[in-house]
Amino acid sequence: MPDASIRKALKNGDFVLAPGVFELISALIADRAGFPALYVTGYGTVASALGLPDAGLATYSDMLDRISLICERTNTPVIADADTGYGGLLNVAHTVRGYEQAGVTAIQLEDQEFPKKCGHTPNRRVVPLEDMVKKIEVAVDNRRSDDFLIIARTDSRTGLGIDEAIRRGKAFAEAGADVVFVESPESEDEMKRIADEIDAPLFANMVNGGRTPLLSADRLKELGFSIAIHPAVGFLSMGAALEKAYADLKQNGETTDAVELYDFARMNEVMGFPAVWEFEKKYAQV
Template sequence: MTTRQRLRALAEARRGTIVPGAFNALSAKVIEDLGFEAIYVTGAGVTNMWLGLPDQGFMGLAEIADHTARIRDAVSVPLLVDADTGFGNALNVYHTVRTLERAGADCIQLEDQVAPKRCGHFSGKEVISTEEAISKIKAAVDARRDADLLIMARTDAAATHGFEAAVERAQQFAEAGADLLFVEAVTQAEEVKALPQRLAKPQLMNMVIGGRTPIFNADQLAELGFGIVLYANAALQGAVAGMQKTLTTLRDDKQVQESSGLVTSFAERQRLVGKPQWDALEKRFS
């Protein structure tokens, strides 16, 4: 099976597959090394870690395409890629899908926010009309060359128009050809539980640590019927916490030892970036 076929099978199995987010190639390699079955290339993570900015529409197509290509080269598991609003109108969406498909995406996520978008768990969101959003989903479906490339349609309408309107939008996105549905930032446990009963297509549920959606265990979400359980920025938040703790120790104690438990070992760092394989190549070609 190709990575796209594997991802489709994971989504359709509806067993709550946990998909962590990666913000660069090394974080992706850590995720794969720990045995996760797919990776989410996070727009918020790229914006935070690459640009040092909040998730408010600062990332462009070039940045997410570059990160997707680098991550695709580093790992072999399926990649779900956050394409925000598609970076414009339906024609821009068409171009975005062509670009990200070439970069190695196995699923491309598009959302219905007004540009510039913002994190789904921030205040002040607005959504475009249902008609415009549907046209963008249709453009995305038409743009792909590989029928196994998944198009994921996200709606942020729950925050602005209410839960019922969000469900209705998601259903219309499915009818427009979306393969995977993502109703973002629902705030009530009952709404989370209702979604798999209301929508027939496979769904992703976003677990944002510190966000507005109640946190469910992935096994609970599997029992409810969700295909994908997204932890888009757990690795990022963990990395920041680790950096803060290590650097605080360095500032205060004037040193950090490998035995401190604060840092991974030098050898483990080299293993993760594939130094033994590069050493073997160097020997082979010298």
């Protein structure tokens, strides 16, 4: 079942800050950190599961398999990327029902043409506005619970400009989207315009190295945003740590103090080994 806490936070004016997770270690560690939500990033999930770019190559089944496991193993409400809904209107209905059944609390759907591209890369094209409005209507009609939130994203800013992005955001809200996501605004002034002109809870994508300025949660809330995701912080920090650790091992033939490692005992705890050991004591007589 969707977690009502995000809808409640939006109603109360509380800010929702969500780190990006992309596989089970990142999800389990983030789950213990006390965030109000976790964000299953498409970029990171496709990269970790398939070793491929986020360019429409992952299928609905690829994503649902990973998302289902993340929801099953964590206690924090999950916001999940669903790209374009993986096809036409019937696919959108199927995707909404599947994500909700998997335990997702908020689904993100976007107006890109298929195959989609990462929102902070060039050459993105969007479908006609009326096509995306129909997708939102289908999504709203096919959810089982009102606590399952529909986040409607437009990628029109980069190719068509901020005026068109705001026009679409307004139309998405009128179509029934619970949260509006204007992807990759290019300045704080543009972000202020989005907040001033779209009457709906707003979603900010804080991508390290992306097109949008990185702002604090406090500043985003001050501007009028309700939710911020940091989708890349997990896989970018992991990539930096792994590159450094593997280089250290290659150079020295062993792990040196130059590399900071996660405590092995703590990792055992995160993975749930204490429960395994208690089980063995009770049943296996070890």
